[in-house]
Amino acid sequence: MCKCGRGIMCALQLIVFIYIYISVFFRFYIWQRMVNRKSDLLLNMTVAKQTRMFSFILGLLSVVLMSVCVDGSDANGKTIFCFHCNSVIDEDCGDSFEIEKARKKYLVNCSDQLYKPPHLPNVQPVGCRKVDQYILDTKRVIRQCAFYGENVTDLKRPGNKGVVSYHTQCAQSECNKAVSLHSAFTTLITIAVAIFMRH
Incomplete structure (x- = not known):
């Protein structure tokens, strides 16, 4: 069986993952600059919470991406x-x-x-x-x-x-x-984007 369809899906998933990673990094950079300008305890706590949340999401996405793209x-x-x-x-x-x-x-x-x-x-x-x-x-x-x-x-x-x-x-x-791996990946992507858009 031809694997080109599977390869394309893995490539698309990798692109989505990289996009989310860059977006999270950019937001963290902006927040960090705000913290440097304002010594606000509440703001510091918010940044720490957001960073932990996005790190957790990226970890989940990494696991699913590796599972889907392993040798099939x-x-x-x-x-x-x-x-x-x-x-x-x-x-x-x-x-x-x-x-x-x-x-x-x-x-x-x-x-x-x-x-x-x-x-x-x-x-x-x-x-x-x-x-x-x-x-x-x-x-x-x-x-x-x-x-x-x-x-x-x-x-x-x-x-x-x-x-x-x-x-x-x-x-x-x-x-x-x-539950298929592709469904799991789609679910995680949806959750990640929803959370990302709310903050």
Whole structure:
């Protein structure tokens, strides 16, 4: 599978991270100059609080960025393990399932013939997939091995009348767990920007 999409995403995330870092540094520089001009205890406390807050945010972003951009070469020769379940049959397969419990119960080797498409017995897995399927007001979560397709996040695919599915596919073992790394990164970016804009 081509990794160019993944590389572009990592590059964009790195650009966003650098932009936030420069913005935080600039604001800290301005605050520091204000402190030097005004010997105000309250202002000093505010600067210290703001600095700690932004340092914490940058730390979180660094961890997520490193996690997302680590070598994702599972689909290039390594054995891929994915969660395999359906919330209609498996009640604990929904969005908030316990990872450790799920590893023992639902984690499978995607190279096993049992999980390969019957019409493609020799195909090799390219990653894991999570499908959020909405049938009218009912939600179904399907986790499975992926044998074709590219990495996507919440790709909307309309089905029959009243049926809508959102597909997420990734190229690493266990990546079809409850919360994806890309979703986590997006959430942290949103929180960071919201806090940044308020101060």
